[in-house]
Amino acid sequence: MVNRSSGVHCINPDCQRPYPQPWGNKFCNSCGAVLKLLDRYVPLQTLGAGGFAQIYTVLDEKTQTEKVLKVLIEDSPKALELFTQEAEVLVRLRHPGVPKVEADGHFQVNLTNPKPHQLPCLVMEKINGPTLEEILNKYPQGCPEDMVVNWLNQAVKILQELHKHQIIHRDIKPSNLMLRTPSPSLITSQGGTGWEQLVLIDFGGAKQVNIGRQRQESSSTRLFSSGYSPPEQVTGGHIGPSADFYALGRTMIELLTGRYPSDLEDPQTGVLRWRNRVNIKPQLADLLDEMVQEDVRSRPANATIIQKRLAKIHQPASGQNSLQQALTQITHQLGLLGQATDQAFSNLGQTLGKILRWILQTIFQIIKACSLTIWAMLLTGLGASAGTVTGYILAYQTNLGDRLSEFLTTQLPGLILNPEAGFGAEIIVFATAGIGTAWGLTASGSFAQRRRFLVAFLMGIISYGFGWLLWQVITSTTSSGEGLVGATAIAIFLLALSMGFRSHHIVYAMIGSFGTAIIVAILVVLGFPANLSQASTPHIWSELPLSITFFSSIGILMSFWLGISYYVIVPGLRFLGWR
Structure with a gap:
């Protein structure tokens, strides 16, 4: 009353x-x-x-x-x-x-x-109940995972309804999300159980857009909330549903960690460094990381995709975890160990605690970088080996090599300067080795790349095929060793340039190609055979181990130098101001 x-x-x-x-x-x-x-x-x-x-x-x-x-x-x-x-x-x-x-x-x-x-x-x-910001005050170390997943599920359903009506909210954050309870007297001391109806409020910044013709829309008014709004909204650019997903992802990360999103940003890259602060399902962490990508194209396209991903997260685990998931779990455990160590030494003084925490975080980042780089090297080496074996089978157990040689000789007579017998088989071996190398690097998902398998497939053929052609051109005028070094450099350069890295593509390509080529040159000087796949047919299978060793080594070296670029050189360039 x-x-x-x-x-x-x-x-x-x-x-x-x-x-x-x-x-x-x-x-x-x-x-x-x-x-x-x-x-x-x-x-x-x-x-x-x-x-x-x-x-x-x-x-x-x-x-x-x-x-x-x-x-x-x-x-x-x-x-x-x-x-x-x-x-x-x-x-x-x-x-x-x-x-x-x-x-x-x-x-x-x-x-x-x-x-x-x-x-x-x-x-x-009138919505009777607390905001998620008020509930977060009761959980300074972050809210429980099951509560946050429930809120995320409800929020996505709300956004699905908004986007169906061509409405972008543009101001999602903990203070604009409330829990509807029957009456204020029923709100518990914790601010709610986490299972009440979630309500999105404050539509003062909502924008009506034509989602189907989003690129033709005029740019948006610069209305944003610092720490939550995506870059395209902050700069007044074109916005769509993914702007709400970005803000929602940052909101959920804040609820899980208890930390304001801007405080979690890497000072050099701007990427949120939060996964070592919580112990949650890796699939949920991956989904949130995709939602907060700076590139609009890397975020989920619509609410239905997010709902399907959440449904899979709730399904029981298959029992077989990949090596990458195991490495992620190890990193999480190391993060928890770091927090415990930080607490244990906090009585020694604030300054000493900060120094120790920085050292531990640095060690954990190094371990994570090494683990993910080794994962990429392993997959790339295996892919290159599988591609080489496949190439030998196609080239020497079928007539594809002879048919390719005949085609190039008759249709493109000026392409091959020294058309020796079996050059078609060599091209097939190089092309399949390139496909395997590109597939392994893309499948690893390392170095924050966009996993574009079709582009990798095509560029594996093109880059290694062009490398073989350059090898023939150089070998016609100089030694086979110099030709092999040049072929390696151009093949790795083209392949790295086509990988879906987020930025600094030319840096990755140059470091990967030059670093790998230098090591190949050293191996040639030390006596590594430079006449791959040029044995006579009766003895060609005796050359298979040598070819596998060469192509897998190239893939492993390429992944190593890309790791050096991603974790050392590119952050250094960002630190110096090259964005």
Whole structure:
């Protein structure tokens, strides 16, 4: 029941004595403004201010329920546009995860004091419950994983409804997500159980877009929340559903870690370093990392994709973990060990604790970098070996090599300078070795690359094929060893250039090619045979171990130098200002 003795609140922002006004008065005793809005809503008390608006609790005498009144106190055209846009969005939406607004909930009140003007108002459903920001205050080390996954599930369903209506929220963060509970008296001391209905509030920054024609839209107003909004929103560029997924991903990471997202950013790359702070399912961590990618194209395209990923996360594990997952788990455990060690030595002083933590974090980063680089070297070496064996089978157990030689000799007579017998088989061996190398590097997923298997497949053929051709050209004028070094350099350069690295592509290509070529040159000087696959047919299989050793070594060396580039050289260039 409403305490009618507490009085009524005047909503005129220029009123000198807005509260309390006697219950039952139709007009304010101080400024003369109407008190009972639409002859239905009675303002009871202020709830605070949000953006350009003042928020009140009002009594709806028609339904005898409390609601929320939002009053626009800023008179700029842009503020009025955003306020009207929020009202139109909420009137149109009907979802339990969005505050309900009736068709007549948006109206204007005429005021005469201090001058005649209109005051835009919006009445919406009152959500009884805490925000996720308030709940996070009860969990300074981060909320439990099952609670966060439940909130993420509900939030994605809300966004799916918004995006279906071509609406982008643009301001998702813990303070704009609430838990609907039956009444304030039922809220527990922890601020809720985590299983109540999640509600997304504050649609003042919502934007109506044509998602299907997003690239033709004009750029967005620069309205953003620091720490949560994606780069394209901060710069006022084109935005789409992935902008909401980015903000939601950062919000969930904050709820899991208890740390503000900006505090988790790597000072050199801007990437969030958070996975060693929590012990959660690697699949969930991978999903959140994809949601907060700076590149729009690397984020999930729609809410359905995220829902399917979450459904798989809830399925029981298959029992067989890949080596990469095992390495990730080891890294997580090392992170937990680092936190425990940090706590144990905290009594030695804040300065000593910070130094120790920095040392441990550095060690953990080195271990992680070495583990992922070794994983890439292993897969790349295996892929190159498998590709070489496959190439030998295709080249020398079938007539593909002879047919390729005949085709190149007749159709492209000027391409091969010294058309010796069996050169078609050599091309097949090089091409399949290139495919295997490219597949292994792409499958490893290391070095933050986009896993583009089709591009890797094609560039494996092109890069190693071109390398073979360069080898023939150089060998025609100089020694076979120099030709092998040159072929290695150009093949690795082209292949690395085509990998889906996030930035600094030319750096990866140059370091990978030159580093690998230098080691090959040293091996040639030390006596490594430089006449691969040039034995006579009866003895060709005796050359297979040598070819496997060569191509797998090239793949391993390439992965090693790409790891050096990713973990040492590129961060150094970023530190020096090359973005």
